[in-house]
């Protein structure tokens with residue numbers, strides 16, 4: 449346990465204080481004579497208690513391993529809830545996290561898409577936030593602090609509640625870990641309190657890590673998107689194009705069987721593909737007509753410029769975007785640029801981004817070309833399968849069209865506009 453630095457409203461009480469508060473200090477050994485039967489019975493209880501501890505510890509270890517590899521806060525919360533239920537023989541469990549900005553406690557429920565939100569200072573959970581003390585209530589409907597609002601909303605009948613505070617490294621309460629309705633009609637006992645305290649300490653660490661990880665990831669993503677959008681100063685109409693083509697890329701990746709995380713990485717890496725256009729003179733980039741051979745030489749440098757900007761990063765997303773930037777104009781038959789790579793030598797992330805990029809270029813109006821109809825676009829793409837594009841990627845793209853066309857139609861510029869009115873956030 450970390451040293452106590454008191455810096456918030458509720459702070460971590462010492463374990464001794466907690467035990468004392470509950471009137472359950474360690475029992476003193478009795479010197480009075482006991483019958484053999486009493487000794488045997490006591491040993492029996494000790495053995496049962498120990499075997500329950502063993503069961504609980506082995507469950508804890510199992511979950512610890514899973515929790516330490518879970519980096520998404522939502523997934524982690526659901527995992528912790530499952531852990532608490534099985535370790536503590538509880539019917540339900542909830543992890544509430546403190547949202548200081550809105551003065552609320554919020555929680556995820558597996559069966560519901562919407563978060564549960566309750567006022568920060570209400571209910572038994574609120575009491576735990578305020579005092580930083582564990583609460584063990586055998587019958588909540590007899591406790592005036594209990595907030596029956598959640599029961600009303602979920603149709604669930606809460607009876608016993610055990611709720612422990614979760615502290616961060618600065619000993620501030622960051623959440624409440626609560627289990628409801630101990631099985632077999634019993635209420636929660638002292639061992640349960642100790643176990644839930646252990647669980648909350650462990651959970652706090654994991655939640656803090658996951659939150660930090662998520663913050664860093666969000667900051668990286670935002671930096672990437674802003675950097676990608678900087679090209680807009682030189683090459684117009686790019687922001688919406690970048691947004692659409694990265695959605696398409698992720699959809700096709702999923703269609704091809706890549707997992708959600710990889711597809712999400714591609715969604716965030718793909719917008720960087722044309723960052724190298726920053727290095728192409730404006731007069732070429734914004735030329736209304738065909739490019740001269742000399743101008744093409746300059747234009748064809750943009751993948752290398754992009755890779756130059758993005759290369760040599762330790763960041764996974766940045767590495768993927770460097771690959772996509774360098775290879776998004778390679779063609780399946782080897783006739784692309786800059787290196788003339790062929791077939792599977794072209795990284796798959798680039799093969800996917802290529803078709804997404806071209807599809808969006810074709811279905812959009814560009815300074816050098818009119819907008820093509822969906823039918824003409826698909827004719828070009830199908831006709832270029834095995835030439836410009838990987839046939840497997842074309843197949844996946846066609847299969848995914850029902851997901852792609854709503855994005856194309858929903859986020860296309862309206863008449864006379866170059867950008868759609870509004871884009872969803874990245």
Ligand code: C2E
Nearest residue numbers: 732733734735736737738739747777805806809814816817
């Ligand atoms: P972009 O406008 O983002 O286009 C990306 C890719 O979409 C093109 O890569 C090409 O593969 C495909 N594409 C775009 N328009 C058409 C089309 O009308 N027909 C077909 N079959 N494919 C099309 P590409 O050709 O390597 O061009 C790279 C970039 O060079 C383009 O990015 C654009 O910025 C610029 N560019 C290409 N052609 C011209 C042009 O005639 N005039 C000007 N000013 N720029 C051009």
Ligand code: SIN
Nearest residue numbers: 571572573594595598
């Ligand atoms: C409360 O803390 O009062 C709410 C308990 C519940 O989740 O039902």
Ligand code: SIN
Nearest residue numbers: 737738739809816817
């Ligand atoms: C190209 O693919 O050569 C440029 C696009 C076009 O204008 O055809």
Ligand code: FE
Nearest residue numbers: 721722776777
């Ligand atoms: Fe490009």
